[in-house]
Amino acid sequence: MDESLCPICGDVVPTPLLKLHIQLEKSLIREMREANPEWFDGNRICAKCIDEYKRKHQRIREEAREIRAKAESLVEEFNFDNPDIDTEDDN
Helix, strand or coil: CCEEECCCCCCEEEHHHHHHHHHHHHHHHHHHHHHCHHHHCCCCCCHHHHHHHHHHHHHHHHHHHHHHHHHHHHHHHHCCCCCCCCCCCCC
16 A cells, blocks of 8 residues: 655655545644644743643544554455456446
């Protein structure tokens, strides 16, 4: 499966999931900006607060990795990438 580099966090993700991954990254940044606008005005960031967001972000990333692993497993199990299998509906 092709992989791409996330321009926001630097994670390597499967290319088909890159758009979703970027949307999740942007939603986390938006949430941080809405909850703490002063963080984005050049003021100092509270280390405790940023650690909280990092933990939340890590949980989201772990869930995404689990979903990705399940999807890859299904692809392998059902051999979706096999060009010899006809997936077209003949009707």
